[in-house]
Amino acid sequence: MKISELSRRTGVPVASIKYFRREGLLPAGRATAATLAEYGDEHVQRLRLIKALTALGGLSIAATREVLAALDRADTIDGTLGAISYALPVPVAESPAADAGEDARAAAAADADVAELVAAMDWQVSDVSPHVRGLATAVKELRRLDPHYRPDRLVAYAGLARDIARLDLERAAAIDDPAALAEQAVIVFALSAPVLELLRRLAQEDLVRRRIARDAAADGADGAPEPAAGGAAAP
Template sequence: MRIGELSRRSGVPVPTIKYYVREGLLPAGELTSPNQARYGDGHERRLRLIRALLDVGGLSLSAIADVLRTIDDPGQPVHEVLGAAANRITSAEAAEPGEAGPESAEAREEVAALLARRGWRVSEDNPAARSLAGVLAALHRAGHGGFTELLDVYADAAEPVAHADLDYVRRRVAREDLVESVVVGTVLGEAMFGALRRLAHVEASAGVFGETGGAEEGRAAG
């Protein structure tokens, strides 16, 4: 296909496609004449992935380039490819909140204990682990350190969701499709999980505090 058709099919403007080619994010098309090139389905898939990483994942172009280099390395296991994408997204979503202090040290210890207790094969330096430590430190500073008693309850809920996410990802064939699934699942999946949690709060509130309170909370939340 010509670049104009590639633009129509992908929704990416022609000047942007040319920019991605210049920056090495998108392979150049096959030259058919000095001023014409032909593009294939692989170019369309790569453009879709770039836009997902940019628009949904919130990654910078330099971070996207890092992820794409990992994808294009045939020696990288799929687990490493998915990890590179997820870690970049986690880093882009939010830096570790909070400042250094006793709360931060305590929070890091709590995260380390959680990982050991659950037997999760995750480094304490993982961006998600650092983000969790930041949240726990903020809870301690706000005087709600007792909320950490719910860590395992949250972990119990997160594990089946993670496995369901990966079952969805496993049905993808191309490495680009795998990474795109991780982007969508990490960003939009978390938003979906958060909305479902709020709905569950309304239902639980109705059961604990009475139907009237639950209905009023539901209206307020809406």
């Protein structure tokens, strides 16, 4: 098909398709002449994946390129899984440090917490894993901001994280073809994060509502502050 039809079939503007090509997210079409190229279903599929990663997974173009590159050099299954995992960014940035000395101490404490956690979970992770670094940063911030922070709470979360990871891997386990698995893995890894987050919010909402109901019942008849929970903030 020609680029205009590729555009029509995917809903992505022609200019954007060209942009993705320039950025190396989308392979070029098979050139049939100097000014004509033929695109196929694989381009449709790839465009879908790109839009899913950026719009739904919230990845930047650069991160998407990393992920797709890992996907394309899919050689061995598990190696590809690892590459994709590392290529997917987690939004954790350092916040500015006021006091260098105190910051260093906090960083050390956070590192220790993470090391302890990894040991407690008996996790086998690379010591250059960006996730370990990211987690240490996040924990450092948590220690600073949360007066009720306790390392053992982290362990409880880690246990659940393991359960989730098992589900993730289970979803990928059924596939044998490396290329198909890689694509599947991208979907599982990148897209289930927002899904899980949404599910968590819904579960929170449910629990809060039940708490309101329970409190109202316990308080008796007084003008119980009824669920403002409705439209609250959302603009």
